Amino acid sequence: MELARHVTIVAMSLVVVGSVAYDGVETPHGKVDRMLGGAATYIALAASYFAPVKVVAVVGDDFEREDYDLLAGRGIDLEGLERVPGKTFYWAGKYSDDMNDRITLQTDLNVFADFAPKLPPSYRSAPYLLLGNIQPALQRGVREQMNGLRLAGGDTMNYWIRDFREELIDTLRGWDFLLVNDSEARMLSGEQNLRRAAARILQMGPHTLVVKRGEYGALLFSNSAYFHAPGYLLETVFDPTGAGDCFAGGFIGYLAEQGVKQSDSGVSINQWRRAAIYGSVMGSFCCEKFGVDRFRTLTRDEIEERYREFRAFTDF
C-alpha cells in the first residue's frame, strides 16, 4: 500500500538528463555574452508546463543563484543538479542573417567533460525519461537505473552517430522514441529519403521517431503511419537557440501529462500527434526572446492559445 501510494504520487513525473550551460549568442537582433542555456535547461523548462520535472545535470561553482531560482521557480526538482568545483559548460555561437545557420565560436566543456549522471533514489521510479544529447553509454546507464518506466526516449547528434555508432545502437534498443533532426536521421539510417530513413530507424528499437525540421516543424513516424507537425510562422525570430530542445520538452511533457504508456504507441494514437504539436508550440515560444527569457513570463493559457492557432492554420 505504501509503495502503491508512492507510485501514484510520482506517476506523471519526468526525469530529464543533459547539459546545463552558459551560452554566448549573437543573432541579427542582438548579442548576449552569457546566459542560462543547455539542452536539459530548455527541455526541463518547456516540459515543466505539463509535468513535474526532475533534472540530472552538472554545473560548476560559477552557477548563479538566479538561474537556479528560475528553474526551481518553475517547480523543477534540482536534487539531481550536481554542483562541482570548476566552471559550468560554456558555448558561444553566432547566427547567420536568416538564422538558418550558425557557427560555433567557442565550446568549453569544463565540468561537463566528466559528467557521469547520478540519479537520486527519488528519481528512479519516475515513469518518464528524456535523455538529452550526451554520450550514448551514459544515456544507457541512466535508462538502466530506472524502474517502472512508462516511456523513455531521447536525442542524439552527428558526433555520436559517426564515432560511437555501436554504442548508440545498443542504447537505442531500450528507447520508445528517438528525436533527431533530418540530417541526423539520414546519417543514422544511411538513407537520403526521409520515409525510408524512418523505416530503417524504426527497426533499431524505438517504435516512434520524431524528425525535427527546424522552422518547417517535425515529422512523427511509427511503423504504420506518419504525422506532420508544422512549424509556427513567427513574425520575429529573436534567437532560435534551444528551440529543438523545447520541442522535445513540450513533446515528452505532454505525453507525461496524458499518462501515455508504451503500449499506447503509434502515430494512430492522437496523444502522440498532439504531443508533436505541443512540441512545435514550445519551440516557437522559445524563439521569441533571447535564451530562456520567454519562459520567465510564459503561461499555460498562452500555450493553449497557440495550440488552437495550430489547429486554425492546418484545418481544411
Next chain:
Amino acid sequence: MELARHVTIVAMSLVVVGSVAYDGVETPHGKVDRMLGGAATYIALAASYFAPVKVVAVVGDDFEREDYDLLAGRGIDLEGLERVPGKTFYWAGKYSDDMNDRITLQTDLNVFADFAPKLPPSYRSAPYLLLGNIQPALQRGVREQMNGLRLAGGDTMNYWIRDFREELIDTLRGWDFLLVNDSEARMLSGEQNLRRAAARILQMGPHTLVVKRGEYGALLFSNSAYFHAPGYLLETVFDPTGAGDCFAGGFIGYLAEQGVKQSDSGVSINQWRRAAIYGSVMGSFCCEKFGVDRFRTLTRDEIEERYREFRAFTDF
C-alpha cells in the same frame, strides 16, 4: 439568351498562359535528353483533372505529334497553341544528389523569345486565368483581353522581380492571387520574415498569396489569416521538374472546379485551403516519374486517395 448559354458552357474553364518546352533532365535516377516540359504544360496537365483547360503558348515546327496528342488526350483545348517556324524552347538541367538544387546546363529560348500571347476569341470569356511565368507586361496584356473573369492569378520569378519591378507591380494589381516561392516572396517584399513579406505583398493587389516551399509544401496567406499545406513525403523522388507548376495547376484547377469567385476570397474560405492541398497533391505526383510521365496514367481516383492521405497525416 445566346450569350447566356455560351457563358454557361465555359463557366468553369481555365486559360493557362506560359511556356511549352522540351527539357533535358538529369537526376540521380536517370537522364532524359529531350522530353515534353514547360510551365504551361505542367499547369495544364495538372489542372485538366479538375476543369476544362485552354492553353496559350508557342511551339516550333519540331513539336511532336505525340506531345500534342498527350495534351489533347487530357481534353486540353490547344486552339491557342501557336506553331511557328523554328525550334521549341529548350531547357536542360541537372539535379544535385539530394535533388534540392539544380544547375541549368542549357537554355535555348528559340521561338519562345518572341512569344506574344494571342488569345483566340473563344478563350476570352473563360472565368479562370492562370498566368505562368512570362514577362509581366505580356501577363497584363492577356489579363486585359479577358472579360468575365471570376479569378485571375499567376506566377513570376526573380528575374522579373529584379529587372522589371515596376512592370510587375503594375501587373499584380489586377491579380486575385500570386504564386511564388519563398526566396521570391522575400525579394519582392524586401522582408526576410515570411509573415511580414506576405503582409507587404498583399498590399500590392492580390488578396491571396501562395508561397511554395518545395518539399515543405506551401503557405497560403490572406489579410486575416494563413494556412499551412504540407508537402507529401514520397519514398522516391524521380524528378522534381514541374512540381511547382503542377502545384499551381492543381490549385487553380480545384478553384475552377468549385466555381470560386473573387468575393469568396480569403483563407477563411475552405475552398482556398483545399485548393492548396490539391496543389500539393499534384506536385507530389509530378515527382514520381520523369517529366510529365506520371500524367499518362494518373486518375482522379488516385488524386482523391492522396488527398485523403493528406487528411490522415495532418489530423490531430
